[in-house]
Amino acid sequence: MSSTREVYVSRLQAEHLYKVFGRRPEAAVQRLESGTDRDELRADGTTAAVIDASFEVEAGQIFVVMGLSGSGKSTLLRMLNGLLEPTAGRVLFDGQDLTALAPRDLRAVRSRKISMVFQHFALFPHRSVLENAAYGLEVQGVPRAERQERAAEALELAGLKGWETSWPDQLSGGMQQRVGLARALATDADLLLMDESFSALDPLIRRDMQDQLLDLQTRLKKTIVFITHDLNEAMRLGDRIAVMRDGRIVQNGTAEDILVRPANDYVASFIQDVDRSRVLTAGSIMNTGAVAPDGAVTVPAGTPVAELFAPLARSTDPVTVTDEQGEPAGVVTRDLLLAALGEEPEVVPAPRAPETAETGKSPEAGKTAEAGEPAEAATPARADEAEVSARA
Numbered sequence: 196m197s198s199t200r201e202v203y204v205s206r207l208q209a210e211h212l213y214k215v216f217g218r219r220p221e222a223a224v225q226r227l228e229s230g231t232d233r234d235e236l237r238a239d240g241t242t243a244a245v246i247d248a249s250f251e252v253e254a255g256q257i258f259v260v261m262g263l264s265g266s267g268k269s270t271l272l273r274m275l276n277g278l279l280e281p282t283a284g285r286v287l288f289d290g291q292d293l294t295a296l297a298p299r300d301l302r303a304v305r306s307r308k309i310s311m312v313f314q315h316f317a318l319f320p321h322r323s324v325l326e327n328a329a330y331g332l333e334v335q336g337v338p339r340a341e342r343q344e345r346a347a348e349a350l351e352l353a354g355l356k357g358w359e360t361s362w363p364d365q366l367s368g369g370m371q372q373r374v375g376l377a378r379a380l381a382t383d384a385d386l387l388l389m390d391e392s393f394s395a396l397d398p399l400i401r402r403d404m405q406d407q408l409l410d411l412q413t414r415l416k417k418t419i420v421f422i423t424h425d426l427n428e429a430m431r432l433g434d435r436i437a438v439m440r441d442g443r444i445v446q447n448g449t450a451e452d453i454l455v456r457p458a459n460d461y462v463a464s465f466i467q468d469v470d471r472s473r474v475l476t477a478g479s480i481m482n483t484g485a486v487a488p489d490g491a492v493t494v495p496a497g498t499p500v501a502e503l504f505a506p507l508a509r510s511t512d513p514v515t516v517t518d519e520q521g522e523p524a525g526v527v528t529r530d531l532l533l534a535a536l537g538e539e540p541e542v543v544p545a546p547r548a549p550e551t552a553e554t555g556k557s558p559e560a561g562k563t564a565e566a567g568e569p570a571e572a573a574t575p576a577r578a579d580e581a582e583v584s585a586r587a
């Protein structure tokens with residue numbers, strides 16, 4: 196065997212991550228490992244926000260973390276860029292252990308390679324849209340001319356060409372959010388961490404932003420961790436989806452895995468409202484043992500079954516499904532289509548009332564201090580934190 200064989204490394208790996216807030220967090224991790232319930236810890240005033248989270252994100256993937264309020268999504272995300280130090284476990288980025296880096300090295304990785312986009316992106320009101328988009332580059336010390344050029348490109352990517360000289364208050368909420376996205380894109384960071392970035396937007400604008408992100412992704416191939424509490428959004432965007440409940444990842448799979456094989460009743464209860472016809476694909480429901488007559492409509496295997504209604508309504512002929520090589524791989528008939536949509540997962544009880552972060556403080560408050568890092572006045576990370584507190 197050749198010694199030069201490349202060792203395959205995922206872009207981002209979380210290994211047995213824990214984050215416990217409160218007294219004696221390490222002891223709490225041991226108790227969790229030996230089977231103590233999260234609620235028991237809660238009774239002692241200790242919050243296990245993330246429990247034993249492990250997953251891998253491949254380059255170019257959109258990895259979605261989904262869960263109810265308080266399930267630990269933001270805490271998990273903040274450990275991925277080192278804003279929060281894990282109580283236990285490791286984060287590997289391009290094979291490099293972020294948890295072992297010296298603060299200065301960590302800040303360097305964070306400012307060059309990782310960008311965060313928050314739910315409410317606070318723009319600087321007295322700076323133009325262009326200057327706002329260039330902010331991350333300014334912090335990196337990129338010369339003015341270059342950063343303006345790169346920011347203008349990023350604004351164009353985010354659909355804001357022509358708005359460069361406007362002021363933030365001349366933009367709608369959705370457009371302001373795009374400036375936030377442009378700021379993240381301008382830095383060339385190829386890991387984007389997006390925390391409920393579209394959640395504050397109206398449904399139509401939100402959908403538009405999702406489309407824009409998917410479109411950008413086909414060109415830019417960033418690695419994205421996207422947090423949402425909306426399963427339809429998760430299913431539209433996610434190459435993989437991790438479902439969190441009470442600090443734990445209870446399922447990690449593709450949209451189709453989650454829809455067709457929910458890991459437990461909790462996940463099943465989430466998917467009740469999902470539009471199955473947009474998640475299931477022709478390839479997943481086809482009959483591989485049959486062929487359609489000549490002249491039948493042909494679709495690629497990845498086509499959402501929603502798009503099969505029209506051809507199957509028009510004709511009693513089945514639709515031919517082709518594989519990646521364009522060769523016929525099977526057919527979908529009317530019966531198959533209806534059966535696939537009718538198949539409901541077992542009816543399950545509603546999830547327990549979501550745990551909210553109503554501890555008398557904003558859920559985001561106090562997290563900066565938790566990171567246990569020295570003040571870093573003008574780094575993008577701090578700027579991001581400032582944006583977080585600005586929304587509080």
Ligand SMILES: Nc1ncnc2c1ncn2[C@@H]1O[C@H](COP(=O)(O)OP(=O)(O)OP(=O)(O)O)[C@@H](O)[C@H]1O
Pocket residue numbers: 216217242243244262263264265266267268269270271424550551552553554558560561562565
């Ligand atoms: N700095 C902190 N100190 C104490 N507890 C915290 C802190 N940050 C988060 N928590 C707690 O950890 C748990 C997970 O919080 P987190 O913000 O990660 O949830 P979330 O899934 O992002 O929720 P949301 O959807 O509301 O944003 C909650 O119980 C929260 O109260």
Ligand SMILES: [Mg+2]
Pocket residue numbers: 268269270390
């Ligand atoms: Mg959150």
